[in-house]
Amino acid sequence: MTDPRTWLVTGASSGFGEAIARVALSRGDTVVGVARSAGHLSALAGTDSPGRFVPLVLDVLDAARFDVAERTVRDVVAEVGRLDVLVNDAGRTEIGALEETTEDELRSLFELHVFAPAALTRAVLPVFRARGGGTVVQMSSMAAQVTMAGFSVYCSTKAALELLTEALVDEVPGVRFVIVEPGVFRTGVFRTGAPVVSHELSAYRDTVGPSRQWLAGAGGTAPGDPARAAEAIWQVVTGDRAPLRLVLGPDAVEGIGARLDRRRAELAEWEELSRSTDLPGAATPAG
Template identity: 40%
Template structure:
């Protein structure tokens, strides 16, 4: 049975590739972008399966209009992919409100409002999927990436809670946590703090150096990543967490090991916090 998809951020990267993969196999796709003209080629390639819609996830009216368009066209929604987002590099002290707040507006609040708007339509379909694009940066915090980490950590927590809420409705949530893949992310999809403080040259500065030396040279093949995402979306029992790529797995394993080490080192004192029976509580 064909699926009806709604994908945000289809002007490039994983959003575009997912839209192409779904359309190529005959599924119907509502492909969105802030500038709908960037989707012209996609629609021309798949005129019978791709519907292109302008969407700015930071505007409630834009979200409502796009979802209404999808409902009028297809009457249901099987797969929501929250892919729209961008990055920001800089130490915490270096970032300013006008630089990091827009990051939260798109990566966190835009995802929230998009999900809230789509859920009434998705609840009509038993077996729906909500796919939230997180990152290896949603698994572990790294110097120079703190604000981006914060947005993706928010996506992780929100998605875990959402998964509990919608599971009885037949909807499953998949948190995709890719490592470095050769998309536009290190190029047009990322901004850098204007302020540079020498004290953070080895941390925030290191993130800048990584970007400059790796844009267009990331080891991951995005087509292979998308094939894994498609497989997970189609699975009868999809994973909640889906790290993709060796770097993502290494980060997850490092986080788990460090977390466990901290817990074990402090277990004796950290769990002795309940009232004792002699205290009468």
């Protein structure tokens, strides 16, 4: 029988983070759940898991600093005794054309979606290397692969996190990395007041306007079930094999599949020109 695992889950107060925490607790594991206030974690603290849920009050934006991330991981290991799984889930939705987006909005989203997960991932790697294994789950989005007008900044943060993680597979053998790419789920990220909405410019009414309208009504109509997504993530984390990218939801499967087809077709269309740029007689590098 496998020993109970310890999970460190950011964004544990709602959405995917809360759902993942609940699944892990239901299987007898220990969860250190991160949120900005203890009150946000009260629902998880009340679950039937005596001593196995540990609330951790932390603004994940602070953990974008290496010293804070390292101290956080060190304190978790000291208190709980081990760490097996890191889930970087904390995030938000943001809409606005790039020209509509302020510098503070741009930097803040990169801090939340890229720098904080990178810092926490960096902090757990020595722990995982020392114990000979561990799993990092990066909660990305189909938006890392499938773009939409008005989500240019959001998409770019998720894409950056994905490529960082893909490179880590080669850098840190023995550690499991799973990038989760959900479609549209009823997680609360679309509820009124949750997304950051940039100031609208009339020049983008025709391109970004439809996205703003879609976002306004997406909260109650999203087809994805966070509880079922959490079960799928738990299966991958605890199974013998895992994909690098776990796509969740029919909308994500279809959207990402179509995007890959378009990229392959474009590569083939321009292949002759692409291959024409080497020095005459130069050897083609391997890889």
